[in-house]
Amino acid sequence: MRAFDYARATSATDATAKAAAGATIIAGGTNLLDLMKLEVMAPEQIVDINRLDMNRIEHTESGGLRIGALVTNSDLAVHPVVRRDYAVLSRALLAGASGQLRNKATTGGNLLQRTRCGYFYDTAMPCNKREPGTGCQARDGFNRILAILGTSEHCIATHPSDMAVAMRALDAEVEIESATGIARTIPLVDLHVLPGETPHIETTLDEGDLITAVILPPPPGGVHRYRKVRDRSSYAFALVSVAAVLRIESGKIASCALAFGGLAPKPWRVAKVEDALTGQEPSPEIFDKAADILLADAKGYGANDFKIPLARRTLKAVLRESVEAAQ
């Protein structure tokens, strides 16, 4: 690990000021310190926000939930209101990492964790995300875990979070404080960006921005499912995951929210997939049509070709199970 200066933030304003001056923010540190040991990341200054008052889960005036950025993945997963009203989020969190990591990893840090692409982690390899302009060897290399949607010729990395996939299905928003002291709230969909020609730019955050909370709208009701397919049954990243929140009325799909992990550089959600299902009577044919729309632009890179049929089967299984549970 490269040497760095360490400072403990005394306030959110202090943290954003230090971050704007070049410091890297540390919260749980489970991803950042791993990357620093490998020298994939080598910050010269670290600002520790762990003592800031951002670890509460509170009801919002509109009946939703405000989750402080420092709430650990464990605390969020087991919170009674989350278990009861946002089960898809509990399920996604419990499907991620290990008990030890969930006790340390935070809500804000989970959103900002980096890809687990092997080429990003290996400093002996070129990687456009780690060193812009050096190229991407994942496209023709070991890409079993990498993306089939939203990729570019410069990067096919996936976003590794389970939590963010469930939050995407729940229409979460992200509360951000800037170095100029201005707070703003953006939809989660607008936090992460696709790689395009600049895979090293992963979010719309500016220098000095601090995620302070995630806001969930009022409980959506319906059946909640999170299905994660991976290479071992616990403590592994998703090959494909599906978050579903679905309601049935009078034998038809009244509403559905579907978000996908393991497929793309950001939590993936396609309105046309949901449109194709909404108002329809559930059937294998309509589920196939939804999968057709989801995967219309999917592109495999060899070792990850299997994700295209796997995503279809996982989506159909989740829809079938959700409908059965809803009826």
Added chain:
Amino acid sequence: MSLHTTLWINGETYALDADPRTTLLDAIRDHFNLTGSKKGCDHGQCGACTMIVNGRRINSCLTLACMHDGDEITTIEGLGQPGAMSALQEAFVRHDGFQCGYCTPGQVCSATAMLEEVSQGWPSHVSEDLEGPAPLSEAEISERMSGNLCRCSAYPGIVNAIRDAAEGGTT
């Protein structure tokens, strides 16, 4: 840069003056000579370094000592000693919950805190019901302990030891 950090480890105060790069694991092993906690992968993948910090099990290799100023830490030395083992340690011996023993301090620390999580009603990935009771089946123990690897593959003994200790038995 050298930082001063005070840690409460197994009920005693320890003072550290060290480079901020020092992980909690390295501080406790190399600076305080409490070498029961083990360094396996040093990347949070194996769980050999598991300690209980402020009541929660964490990977001590993936956190900096300076982030834990004033925190209360329990290592394997704090759970039991030769001749005065914890119930879980005795169960590991009784059920052959190890072979080489390298992962064992992490397994025991992890399982100790895991049983506390269960007693607080935390569900797991394999729990049928997020809100209902989750009986401590083999599947539940395996899932909840998936952050601790055993390269000798003593898993059947580990699972039996944990279940035995949880039931308060002596079988």
